[in-house]
Amino acid sequence: MNTIKPLDHIANTKAYVPGGKLQGATGPVAMLASNENPFGPSPRAVEAIRNAAAEGLQIYPDPDYGALRAAIAMAKGIADPARVVTSAGSDEIIHLLTQCYAGPGDEVLFTEHAFSMYEVSTRAHGATAVKAPETDMKAGVNAILGGVSPRTKILFLANPNNPTGTMLSVEELKALQDALPPHVLFVVDGAYSEYLGPEYEAALRDLVDRRDTTVMMRTFSKIYGLAAARLGWAYMPRPIADTFQRIRGPFNVNALAVAAGIASVGDDAFLAMSREHNTLWRAKMTEALNAMGLPTPESHANFVVPEFGSAARAAEANQFLKDADILVRAIGGYGLPTKLRITVGSAEDNTRVLDALQAFTAKR
Ligand SMILES: Cc1ncc(COP(=O)(O)O)c(C=O)c1O
Known part of the structure; x- marks a missing residue:
């Protein structure tokens, strides 16, 4: 056995937790966990x-x-x-x-x-x-x-x-x-x-x-x-x-x-198209989530952050979405365990996540 050890401060560093992949998906996965552009690159x-x-x-x-x-x-x-x-x-x-x-x-x-x-x-x-x-x-x-x-x-x-x-x-x-x-x-x-x-x-x-x-x-x-x-x-x-x-x-x-x-870097038309899609859908998603009773503050980025009232409820919603092949981000590691972060994706994926959360909130 060797005696090689990392420096103490390295040993004490917790790794970054990425958005990851969905295991065991049965159909196309809505990837809404990492704030990526749904249009891909220019x-x-x-x-x-x-x-x-x-x-x-x-x-x-x-x-x-x-x-x-x-x-x-x-x-x-x-x-x-x-x-x-x-x-x-x-x-x-x-x-x-x-x-x-x-x-x-x-x-x-x-x-x-x-x-x-x-x-x-x-x-x-x-x-x-x-x-x-x-x-x-x-x-x-x-x-x-x-x-x-x-x-x-x-x-x-x-x-x-x-x-x-x-x-x-x-x-x-x-x-x-x-x-x-x-x-x-x-x-x-x-x-x-x-x-x-x-x-x-x-x-x-x-x-x-x-x-x-x-x-x-x-x-x-x-x-x-x-x-x-x-x-x-x-x-x-x-x-x-x-x-x-x-x-x-x-x-x-x-x-x-x-x-x-x-x-x-200078493809301004691509940037404008992506930005307009984001602005439009971010507003729609914010409004729809608020209307479902999931308070969602104004976001200035390409994601929205609904509140589920408790960490248990947020975890339940996250699992419900995973079961529907929808991947969003749990943000308990950021000190926000009662919320989920949902990327603004394609029109289809946004509709999927809103429909799924509507079904989730309607359950009780
Ligand atoms: C605020 C912020 N900074 C930096 C990054 C890192 O981006 P990358 O290393 O992919 O350029 C991210 C990625 O999520 C981010 O949200």
Whole structure:
């Protein structure tokens, strides 16, 4: 027997729990657990991946990712592509920023129901997780500032947040940014920002330009429909970008993801179509769930979060949906055991989940 042991803080890190697959399904499964785009990616991305595969996967990708960074900068109105970094999914951005800026004895701050990779990454790097309380699933500027200490190295804030769907206004983000002390790196996670539209995307970009302590991270996994390709990016001050580039793997983004990203980042018609579908169905689902007696607050992302009144009832509903081959996300691990998170999917899948929940609530 060997005596090999992981570092204590690694041994104490709980793994991220993904949405997973449905075991034993008898028909087509409605996949509404991971906030993926029901339309898949832009056709431009699929064609680019085919071409890139045909051209030869034996060649390493360009380690500078210059063409991808330039395409992102161009599509998102960013003047200096050197301040754009790319990654294998935005999870890698979370990990690399934590690795660069926080370690044992440091604190990383996020809100009570924040995206769980912030905590996984904090613990994996030996830093201490600090959670600012939310009120009714909503983060607040003062509550966040109350969590800042001289040891706080990073504040992660997804806006809109996953799994709550709530968000701070741009004015609130600016107020928070203005009040943060200069030793705190403010990381705004815009994973769902495209669902609000180009104006909001530009507001997040401009936030980075207001301070030399703010980073905006983004993903191709949600509205871009490229979750399987694993592609993320971030816009950041130059010294932070230089630090990040120093420690990332030299070929952290694969060539197929590069091709898909370049081809689809500026496909505004695809984004608008996906956004409009989401806005329409999110409103329909919110209204229908509320009408069923499942209180569902306004969401700003591509999912809704109905309340079932108790953890037991939410678990029962989850099982009822699974039995109907519908996969949604239980969010007890996020401190929200009485709720389920339901992705806005295709019209057909949305109708299926609403019909199933109607049948479930009608049972008593
Ligand atoms: C808020 C938020 N940030 C980041 C991610 C990670 O996305 P990816 O690693 O697929 O880019 C997710 C995925 O669910 C998310 O919800």
